[in-house]
Amino acid sequence: MTETPDQWVRRFALSFPCELAEVREACRRSRVELAAAGLGEDELGYWELILAEAGNNSVYYALGWQKHLPVRFEFFVDEHWVEARVQDHGPGFELPDQVELPPPDSEDGRGLFLIKTLTDEAAYYRGKGENWLVLRRQRLTPGTPPAIATAPVPDDRQKQQLADSEATLDLMTEELASAYESLSTIFRFSAELSEQPKPEEFARKWLGEVSKIAAADWFILRLMEEGEGLKVVASSVDLAGREVLSMENAGEGDVSLEMRAASFRMDVWFDPTHPVAAIDPLAKFAGQGSGFAHPIVINDRLVGVLSVGRYLTDTVFQAGQVSLIQTFADFLGIQIRNAQFQHQQLQTKLTARELQIAADIQRSLLPKQLPQVPGFELVGHYQSARQVGGDFYDVVETADGGLILAIADVMGKGVPAAMFAAIFRSQLRAAAERATSPAAMLTWLNRSLFADLDQVEMFITAELVFFNPRDREIVLSAAGHPPLILAGSDGRLQEVENSGMPLGVLADTDYTERKVTLPPGANLLLFTDGLTEARDPQGQLLWLGPLEKCLVQGARTGQRAGQTKAALIALVEAHQQGVPAGDDQTFLLLAESRSDPRGNPAKK
Amino acid sequence: MRTEKIGPTLLVTDVPTLTSDNCRAFKEFVRGALEPGHTLVEVDLGAARSVDSNGLGALISIHKTLCGRGGRVRLLHPSPLISEMFTLLQFDKIFEIIPRPT
Numbered sequence: 001m002t003e004t005p006d007q008w009v010r011r012f013a014l015s016f017p018c019e020l021a022e023v024r025e026a027c028r029r030s031r032v033e034l035a036a037a038g039l040g041e042d043e044l045g046y047w048e049l050i051l052a053e054a055g056n057n058s059v060y061y062a063l064g065w066q067k068h069l070p071v072r073f074e075f076f077v078d079e080h081w082v083e084a085r086v087q088d089h090g091p092g093f094e095l096p097d098q099v100e101l102p103p104p105d106s107e108d109g110r111g112l113f114l115i116k117t118l119t120d121e122a123a124y125y126r127g128k129g130e131n132w133l134v135l136r137r138q139r140l141t142p143g144t145p146p147a148i149a150t151a152p153v154p155d156d157r158q159k160q161q162l163a164d165s166e167a168t169l170d171l172m173t174e175e176l177a178s179a180y181e182s183l184s185t186i187f188r189f190s191a192e193l194s195e196q197p198k199p200e201e202f203a204r205k206w207l208g209e210v211s212k213i214a215a216a217d218w219f220i221l222r223l224m225e226e227g228e229g230l231k232v233v234a235s236s237v238d239l240a241g242r243e244v245l246s247m248e249n250a251g252e253g254d255v256s257l258e259m260r261a262a263s264f265r266m267d268v269w270f271d272p273t274h275p276v277a278a279i280d281p282l283a284k285f286a287g288q289g290s291g292f293a294h295p296i297v298i299n300d301r302l303v304g305v306l307s308v309g310r311y312l313t314d315t316v317f318q319a320g321q322v323s324l325i326q327t328f329a330d331f332l333g334i335q336i337r338n339a340q341f342q343h344q345q346l347q348t349k350l351t352a353r354e355l356q357i358a359a360d361i362q363r364s365l366l367p368k369q370l371p372q373v374p375g376f377e378l379v380g381h382y383q384s385a386r387q388v389g390g391d392f393y394d395v396v397e398t399a400d401g402g403l404i405l406a407i408a409d410v411m412g413k414g415v416p417a418a419m420f421a422a423i424f425r426s427q428l429r430a431a432a433e434r435a436t437s438p439a440a441m442l443t444w445l446n447r448s449l450f451a452d453l454d455q456v457e458m459f460i461t462a463e464l465v466f467f468n469p470r471d472r473e474i475v476l477s478a479a480g481h482p483p484l485i486l487a488g489s490d491g492r493l494q495e496v497e498n499s500g501m502p503l504g505v506l507a508d509t510d511y512t513e514r515k516v517t518l519p520p521g522a523n524l525l526l527f528t529d530g531l532t533e534a535r536d537p538q539g540q541l542l543w544l545g546p547l548e549k550c551l552v553q554g555a556r557t558g559q560r561a562g563q564t565k566a567a568l569i570a571l572v573e574a575h576q577q578g579v580p581a582g583d584d585q586t587f588l589l590l591a592e593s594r595s596d597p598r599g600n601p602a603k604k
Numbered sequence: 605m606r607t608e609k610i611g612p613t614l615l616v617t618d619v620p621t622l623t624s625d626n627c628r629a630f631k632e633f634v635r636g637a638l639e640p641g642h643t644l645v646e647v648d649l650g651a652a653r654s655v656d657s658n659g660l661g662a663l664i665s666i667h668k669t670l671c672g673r674g675g676r677v678r679l680l681h682p683s684p685l686i687s688e689m690f691t692l693l694q695f696d697k698i699f700e701i702i703p704r705p706t
Contacts (some may be wrong), residue, residue, distance in 0.1 A: 020624045028653075045685040052656040056624045076641075104698050107661035114657060118691055474615060 004344075010037045010077040015070040015274040018062050019091075023055035023071075030084075037077040043140050046118050051084065052110040054133050058088035065255050066090055068277035069130075079142050086133040090325045092126035095133075100374050101337055105323055127264075144225035186393035199379035203332060204234035207306075210328045211236065214321040216308040218285050219327075222258060222338065223304035230305055232261060258305045260551065261293035265302070270309075284310055290316055291469065293328055296333035303333040354415050359384055361418035362584075365392045365425050373403060373469040377561035377593045381569060383530075383585040390417030390460075391528045394425055394431040401468065404432050404441075405588055407526040408462035409481070411502075416456065424449065424503075438464035439513040444474045446503045446511075453504025460503040463526055467590065474524065477513040478541070479503045482529055485548055487555040489521025493548055523555040523564060524590040528581035536570045561591035605631070607637040612675075614638060617648040622659030631662045633670060643675035645677060650704060652683035660693065666699060 012033050016022040019463055027048050034047055051073065058071040070089040099116045102109035106540030116122055117383075121136040182598060208220045218237045220229035224246065229246040232239060245259055255277045261268040271290040278284050291309025295302060306329040310317070317325075342433045370378045380393050390410025395403055410417045427448050428441075435441040441464055453459055461480040468474075476484060483495040498514040518524065525547070534542040550571050554564030565587075573584060607651070608615040614637055622630060634645060636685060667677045681704040682690060690701055 043685075048654055049656060049685075049689065052623060052654070053644070056656065056658060059624075100692065104694070105664060107664045109655065110657040110660055110693055113693070114689070223657055337624065385645045 011075065013072060013074040013273070015072045017577055018059050018067045018069060018071050020059050023059060024056060025052045026071070026073060030075070033075065034077065037075075037082075039077070039082065039531075043082070043137075046137065047082065047084070050115055050118050050137070052134060053115050054084075054086040055173060058086060058090065061090035061093070062088065063067060064083070065277075065279070066257050067565055068279055070275060070277075080139055082139060083134065083136045083137055086135070088131050089134070095122065095124035095245060100350065109268050130260075140199065142584070144322050165219075170588065176401065176537055189259065192237055196500065198231050200233050203336070206328070206332070208236065209497060210325060211308065211496040213327050214308070214317065214323070215310070216291070216317075216321075217289070217310055217311045220258075220282070220307045220390075221304060221332075222307075222572055224262075224302050230258060233304075234432070237285055238280055240284075243282070257282055257286070258293045258307055261295045261307075262305050263300055264296055265295050267295070282307060282309070285311070286504040288312065289552070292317070292322070294329050296329050296334050298330075298337050301337075303337055305359070306332075358413075358415045358418040360390065361415070361438070362390075365394070365418075365421055367393075367395060370402060372394050373396045375465075375593060376469060377566045377591050378403070378405075378588070379561045379591075381565055381586065383569075383581060385413075385530065385581045385583050385585075389413050389584035390421045390529070391530060391586040392421045392425060393526070393586055393588045394428060395588070396429065398432070398466070400468075403467045404435070404438075405465040405467060405526060405590065406462065407481070407528060407538055407586060409528040409530075409584070409586070410460045411458050416458070420449075420453070420458060420460065426461070434545055436473055438466050439511040441508070442500070442503070442511040445505070446501075446509060459505050461528075462503060465524075465526060472518045473515060474518065475513050475515045477511045479511060480505075485523075485525045486516065486519070487523045487525075487548070487549055487556065488519030489555050490519065491552055492519060494550055495544075495548075498566055518592070520592070521555050521558060521594060522590070522592045523551045525551055525568075525587055526585035526589075528584060530581060530585040531568075531572060531587055532604050533583060534576050534581060534585065535579055536575050537579050539575050542572060546571055546575070551593050558594055559591070560593065565589055605633055607634075608638075609639070609642070609649040612641055613644040613646055614642045615646045615648065617651070619647065619649060619652045620650070622652055622655040624656060624658040625684060627658040630659070631665050634666050639668070643670070644678060645670055645671065645675070646678045647682055648680040649683070649686060652682065652686065655686050655689065656680075660689075663678070663695075663699070676700065681705070 014026060014029055016026040029151065030051055031044050031048050034044055036418055039047070055073070062069075066089040069089040074085040074087070076083040091362055093279050095112070099113045101113055117135060119135045122133045124132065125132045141468040144529040165317060183245045203221055207221055212257055219235065220237065220239070221234040223233045225231045229244050232243040246254055257268050257270055257276050257280055268374055269292040270282075270286050273289055276286045281287070286309055289309050289311045291307065293307040294304050296304045296306060306325070308325055332518065363381070366380070370380055378395060380395075382391060391408070392413055393407045395405055396520040398404060408421065408424055410420045410424065424445070431441050431444050442462065445462070449460070459480070463476065463478040463481040463484065465484065476496060478497075478499040480499055483497035483499070486496055494516070496516055498512060498515060501509050506582075527547070531547065532542055532544050547568065550567050551564065553559075554567065559567070568587065568589070606618050608617065614634070614691070616634055616671070618628060621629070638645070647663065663677065670677055672687070678700045679695075680702045681700065683704065685701065690696055690699075695701065
């Protein structure tokens with residue numbers, strides 16, 4: 001119970017377990033306190049009845065876990081009024097303006113009627129986890145004026161003034177000392193921060209320091225972890241399995257002093273008259289002691305909760321000590337938030353750097369200049385997605401004057417995909433020197449890469465085309481890759497498919513191949529699925545049709561390879577309407593060059 | 605609490621309080637003392653320091669029991685505060701109330 005006898009407004013409070021038998025005792029104790037505040041016998045009777053009704057309702061309507069929380073009476077008494085506030089933790093109710101009497105034979109329903117009738121003002125405020133019934137009643141006879149104001153004897157007044165002055169000076173001294181302690185602690189704290197210690201160790205060490213200064217027996221610091229709740233990061237006590245308080249379980253959580261501090265964003269105190277619930281994780285330490293839970297809120301965001309306490313209540317925390325703990329907790333919260341922010345920024349930078357590395361690898365893989373053969377033009381295109389993928393293309397000249405066209409898509413994103421693209425290119429170049437056919441080459445590449453790909457559960461789709469310009473023939477083989485498209489100047493179109501398993505899926509697999517003669521005025525397109533799976537703002541895929549039309553158009557009109565390439569890119573961009581590509585977009589285009597737009601070969 | 609049986613009357617005395625914490629016990633105590641011939645229950649509230657709405661509910665409950673057998677309940681000597689509450693709640697229309705001697 002607390003009291004401020006040196007002020008005219010008398011305040012006191014008491015808490016009691018949520019049980020009917022305790023209501024009676026609480027009413028008796030309240031009556032004694034109100035009598036000490038100068039209320040007459042009649043008024044005491046009214047208030048005892050009012051409090052009994054309010055207290056009983058608090059007990060009757062508490063459900064489940066709410067019964068573990070205490071009911072609290074608070075009183076404010078001045079010369080003309082008595083105000084009582086009754087805190088309950090039940091579901092709450094709507095207090096009507098007018099309460100009617102129940103039928104004469106009803107055994108209940110008279111409590112609210114009595115409360116409304118016997119008080120001058122009654123209001124009920126519902127909150128999250130707690131409600132307050134505020135009741136005011138005018139005093140029947142004005143109270144006795146305060147001793148300070150009326151004490152006529154000069155000596156007594158002087159003594160009182162002296163005592164008041166001394167008390168004020170004591171308070172100021174204590175405030176100054178605590179301010180000094182706060183500043184001094186924060187300076188030392190800041191100095192150590194420059195060494196960038198681990199947040200948990202740092203918090204544990206400095207909370208130990210602050211506990212000593214504030215004479216706290218124990219402390220628990222919980223920080224808000226996304227998706228988990230309030231998690232202990234530093235504690236001087238063993239919480240035995242109660243290290244995490246889930247914010248999702250708000251019902252049970254509200255029993256916890258720390259959760260209430262977190263939910264209401266305000267300090268929640270405990271002492272023997274306002275005890276913690278038996279199932280509260282703090283019950284083991286807070287039992288007969290006193291202390292409080294302080295929410296750490298930075299920029300309107302809950303960072304954590306710091307709880308401190310003393311095992312015994314012979315000395316309560318002084319205002320200066322409370323101020324020190326609160327100041328330090330808030331400062332610690334800012335530091336932790338800054339550390340978290342810096343960590344996030346570092347992660348963002350690392351990710352950006354990784355993507356940059358991946359993009360650099362990708363670029364380095366692409367041929368600086370594509371080899372050309374007489375009568376044909378060869379162009380390539382690579383557009384990386386926001387997250388760099390593993391697409392690449394390559395063209396290798398063969399000893400007999402032909403070309404090996406290769407296009408591949410490594411499953412995955414970022415550096416790993418880029419690294420495998422680099423390995424694949426290196427192996428491809430090595431295989432090209434002795435390869436006699438695309439199928440044999442894919443078979444060898446699969447055996448060569450399988451172990452590495454399998455280990456990281458990745459795979460590669462690829463397509464190889466051996467092109468003999470003299471015979472106007474292509475031989476193709478593919479590993480899980482989309483078909484190539486072949487268009488002639490006569491407008492005919494072929495999707496040439498020949499696909500086996502992607503590389504890295506089966507340890508030992510053979511690939512087949514197909515031979516195709518190029519039509520006059522041929523346009524040959526090898527591409528990755530990032531091209532056909534380009535999406536518009538509604539999420540619709542581009543698919544193959546528009547690409548094929550574009551390719552046919554190029555072949556029919558005898559466009560140069562560069563023109564058809566530009567048309568294909570424009571087509572994809574028009575479809576996407578600014579939507580960033582979700583995957584790399586890559587293609588290789590072989591176009592027969594001709595001066596005769598009817599499609600006759602320029603050179604055989 | 606004590607009871608005294610005087611012919612058709614059951615007199616209940618020494619009721620210290622009639623509140624939420626003892627209203628159930630009070631009902632059971634009175635019903636347990638009732639005999640078939642009792643048609644009047646007198647509850648002496650002279651010693652009752654406090655009565656709340658739950659205690660009033662207990663009195664209503666006993667009143668209904670007595671009505672069921674053609675009897676009634678009489679309330680004796682309530683304190684001025686309790687009397688005022690009875691008036692406020694219109695108990696004087698349900699019970700016969702005998703004021704405290706002046």
